[in-house]
Amino acid sequence: MNFDLFILYLLSHVENERTPNSIFYMLRGKKSSQAIQDAYLFKLSPYFGIYPSLHKATYENVIRELENKKLIVIDSSQFNLTKSGRELLNQKHWFSSLFWNGQEYHQMDQSFHQKLLLLCQTASHLSYRQSNFIPIIEGFIIQQEVRKHIQQIRNSEEDFKPILKEVYQLFSQLTTEEAELYSLTLTGVGQVGLSSEQLAERFDQSVHVIRLKVKSIIHQFLQELINHPNSYPWLSQLVDDNENDKLMKSTKVTLNYIKKGMNIEQIVHSRGLKRSTIEDHVIEIATKDRTFSIRDYVSLELEEMINQAIDQVKSKRLKKIKSQLPESVSYFQIRLVLAKPNNIIEDKEIEDLNV
Amino acid sequence: MYKTKDTLEEALNIYFGFSTFRQGQKEIISSIMKGNHTLATLPTGSGKSICYQLPALLGEGVTVVISPLISLMVDQVKILKSKGIKRVAALNSLMNHQQKQQVLTHLQQYKIVFCSPEMMQQEFVLNKLKGCHINYLVVDEAHCISQWGHEFRPDYLKIKQVHNQLGEPTLLALSATATPEVQADIVKHLNLDMHKIIYPMDRENITFAVKHLDIHEDKVEALENLLSNNHVPTMIYFSSRKVCEEVSRLLQGKFPDKSVSYYHGGMEQEDRLLIQQQFMYDQLDIICCTSAFGMGVDKPNIRLVIHFHIPPTIESYIQEVGRAGRDGYHCVALLLYQKGDESLPFQLIGNELPEDEEIEQFPFQEDSSYLKELLSETKHRFLTFQFDQWHQLGFTTDDAISKIKSLRDERLAVKRNSIITMVNWIKTDSCRRKMLYQGFQDSFSSPLSFCCDQCDFDIDQWNWKEEKRSKGIELNWEERLRILFNRR
Ligand SMILES: Nc1ncnc2c1ncn2[C@@H]1O[C@H](COP(=O)(O)OP(=O)(O)OP(=O)(O)O)[C@@H](O)[C@H]1O
Ligand SMILES: [Mg+2]
Ligand SMILES: [Zn+2]
Numbered sequence: 001m002n003f004d005l006f007i008l009y010l011l012s013h014v015e016n017e018r019t020p021n022s023i024f025y026m027l028r029g030k031k032s033s034q035a036i037q038d039a040y041l042f043k044l045s046p047y048f049g050i051y052p053s054l055h056k057a058t059y060e061n062v063i064r065e066l067e068n069k070k071l072i073v074i075d076s077s078q079f080n081l082t083k084s085g086r087e088l089l090n091q092k093h094w095f096s097s098l099f100w101n102g103q104e105y106h107q108m109d110q111s112f113h114q115k116l117l118l119l120c121q122t123a124s125h126l127s128y129r130q131s132n133f134i135p136i137i138e139g140f141i142i143q144q145e146v147r148k149h150i151q152q153i154r155n156s157e158e159d160f161k162p163i164l165k166e167v168y169q170l171f172s173q174l175t176t177e178e179a180e181l182y183s184l185t186l187t188g189v190g191q192v193g194l195s196s197e198q199l200a201e202r203f204d205q206s207v208h209v210i211r212l213k214v215k216s217i218i219h220q221f222l223q224e225l226i227n228h229p230n231s232y233p234w235l236s237q238l239v240d241d242n243e244n245d246k247l248m249k250s251t252k253v254t255l256n257y258i259k260k261g262m263n264i265e266q267i268v269h270s271r272g273l274k275r276s277t278i279e280d281h282v283i284e285i286a287t288k289d290r291t292f293s294i295r296d297y298v299s300l301e302l303e304e305m306i307n308q309a310i311d312q313v314k315s316k317r318l319k320k321i322k323s324q325l326p327e328s329v330s331y332f333q334i335r336l337v338l339a340k341p342n343n344i345i346e347d348k349e350i351e352d353l354n355v
Numbered sequence: 356m357y358k359t360k361d362t363l364e365e366a367l368n369i370y371f372g373f374s375t376f377r378q379g380q381k382e383i384i385s386s387i388m389k390g391n392h393t394l395a396t397l398p399t400g401s402g403k404s405i406c407y408q409l410p411a412l413l414g415e416g417v418t419v420v421i422s423p424l425i426s427l428m429v430d431q432v433k434i435l436k437s438k439g440i441k442r443v444a445a446l447n448s449l450m451n452h453q454q455k456q457q458v459l460t461h462l463q464q465y466k467i468v469f470c471s472p473e474m475m476q477q478e479f480v481l482n483k484l485k486g487c488h489i490n491y492l493v494v495d496e497a498h499c500i501s502q503w504g505h506e507f508r509p510d511y512l513k514i515k516q517v518h519n520q521l522g523e524p525t526l527l528a529l530s531a532t533a534t535p536e537v538q539a540d541i542v543k544h545l546n547l548d549m550h551k552i553i554y555p556m557d558r559e560n561i562t563f564a565v566k567h568l569d570i571h572e573d574k575v576e577a578l579e580n581l582l583s584n585n586h587v588p589t590m591i592y593f594s595s596r597k598v599c600e601e602v603s604r605l606l607q608g609k610f611p612d613k614s615v616s617y618y619h620g621g622m623e624q625e626d627r628l629l630i631q632q633q634f635m636y637d638q639l640d641i642i643c644c645t646s647a648f649g650m651g652v653d654k655p656n657i658r659l660v661i662h663f664h665i666p667p668t669i670e671s672y673i674q675e676v677g678r679a680g681r682d683g684y685h686c687v688a689l690l691l692y693q694k695g696d697e698s699l700p701f702q703l704i705g706n707e708l709p710e711d712e713e714i715e716q717f718p719f720q721e722d723s724s725y726l727k728e729l730l731s732e733t734k735h736r737f738l739t740f741q742f743d744q745w746h747q748l749g750f751t752t753d754d755a756i757s758k759i760k761s762l763r764d765e766r767l768a769v770k771r772n773s774i775i776t777m778v779n780w781i782k783t784d785s786c787r788r789k790m791l792y793q794g795f796q797d798s799f800s801s802p803l804s805f806c807c808d809q810c811d812f813d814i815d816q817w818n819w820k821e822e823k824r825s826k827g828i829e830l831n832w833e834e835r836l837r838i839l840f841n842r843r
Binding site: 053120123124127128131132133134135136138140160161163164167168171176179180182183184186187188189190191192193194195196197198201 | 433434436437438439454607616623624625626628629630632633636638831832833835836837838839840841842
């Protein structure tokens, strides 16, 4: 039920606006501009991509369960929370105080986690003067990176005490339960990490809750390391510094064309892609890059008109918004405006800055 | 050079830390070091790997080891590396192009390269190999060459050709489950003058027992009783993933003091790795698993191997109980049988061999990915190989279809028969040890401890107390970290 509650909570953000499945794609971190924009639009960014291994069948079960318990009602593509569903969410829950930052970290959290596990395992064995062991992480790239890292540590430190100190410091930021949980995932001399199923059994919680809690711990670590790199001279190096890497590959190519001054038609033509794909790229850029101006695609007047329509229908459903507007306004333009809330003032400031 | 007696032992000690050879090892090593093509059989867990690893390390050039299972191959590379033997690599179809290239461009630098049979035939792999000095070509699990072996792999038949193209380096074929017919078949296929070193395959340290039970619940109860009397590293084999998980959970509930977990092919790779390591390092007491776990597992102190379902052949049973007692000390193999259990393996062979319709349509399907989706992997492999072969021999498609149908029937009969043999073994009232190995050899060494439940052993009276190790898991996180980093 704990996991179901969490899903119910996420669903409450998009009721009437999107299908129940939108939350599934959001949690999996679906790499589509629609999903990315939705996460932003419905204030779900913290949860974007925090459960990439979630199975469709599991999710569908949860939805069915919520429906059976009369916490949500689904009719055709719409759904609503019921009164009891809403009441349930008024209480405090296991996830209320948990931290995630999926939007920022979902692409690097897995590799960071693996590097941390392998670094701890290697440091553990070397602390006991065992140089041969079976690495718990198989990926070749991760292994190489950690190997390099370990080499640097050995070159400048006498032993692995500084690593332990940093790990200890990181752990101290956690609650006791979290520290227990994460310490049991570590592998080294005298201990092999537990799988999520085993943790679930040990803590008597569902495996989904355990996975989300572990993910939350990793995100806390990442935030701490990114905010205070100086307090963690060694561990902070495990964080990928691909800040400007948030756009998808193909989107970056499109962005380069835009910067060269090409319009959508020209980009469609020269990349040989569908128009809708390029539009998706533009929306992704608008969502993620606050300095990006949409003025080439939506005039100031049209933007105001669209914003009024949004206010009128009190919904983010594209169809409803479009029905309030003249035929000539495209879905693309509406989505662009949705991608930039409160944009009128911001845009001006940004345009000033751009000069 | 390492020619004399002493120096071989010395090398064994240096590379592997063992002071003496086990039975047969030295004879096999000497044979291939003299350049004899060799067919060797030794029991499961007796140390066949050393028979090529040591010569590989001592000689010049690359030793290529053909191995049927990718997981087995990957495990062996990891284990060798963890022993400090780093110049080893694997080549298999799960690697991407870049990873393969990485190995191939540095081929000369490796001492041992594990390779799947299908990879060996790839033009670009073969060409690279031709450019190197190949020290030995090793065929592990060599019974896969034989149509009469329990695990025939059509790709293994191409080994002969590859061996030729590589200029016939010294070849070593190894197996723990080859009947005399299979042995003859191996030699016939390889068409070489082979030195045969055949050791009996019986394991003197395993005691065999079977328990007959009426219903599923009785099986579970028997398991519980057994495990409450025996506190030793235990493996329980299942044919079904679902039952495997269920029983694992049930046992964990029943025995809160033990740690129990499960392992099967449907799990995430990362979890599988953790569970396997936990078992290796005695952090788990009991592992419930499917045959996906078997092959690569080389844990010295497994004392009890239980079969909850019946394996499809005597050979796979020998392989699976072969995980027990690899340290040479006494261990017990128990099979739980419920009337009708054989229906499961009978069903499974249906999935392995193609139906008439599948045979008839196979040559007319253009889209090969479509076929792969439709047919099981074994069916697909079987059909691809058969049609290639008959076409090469100049048969028309129609003739090939009827040839393949009758071959399929033959294979079906073989497989049915082996299930029946397995059931007969379960139902026998004569010595289980003799009956288990009689297809392989004539003589038996006398058992180290008890023989079997038909001769002198009563599993219900059996009782194993091993001192409980500390679980390490009862600590709190700070203590755990301090131990991990050696700061106690
Ligand atoms: N001379 C030796 N002294 C002590 N231990 C040995 C010796 N040779 C091999 N071993 C150990 O015996 C174990 C089994 O060896 P190995 O995996 O090669 O068995 P195998 O014959 O290939 O078995 P299987 O048929 O199950 O594959 C290994 O742990 C190995 O280290
Ligand atoms: Mg072997
Ligand atoms: Zn007997």
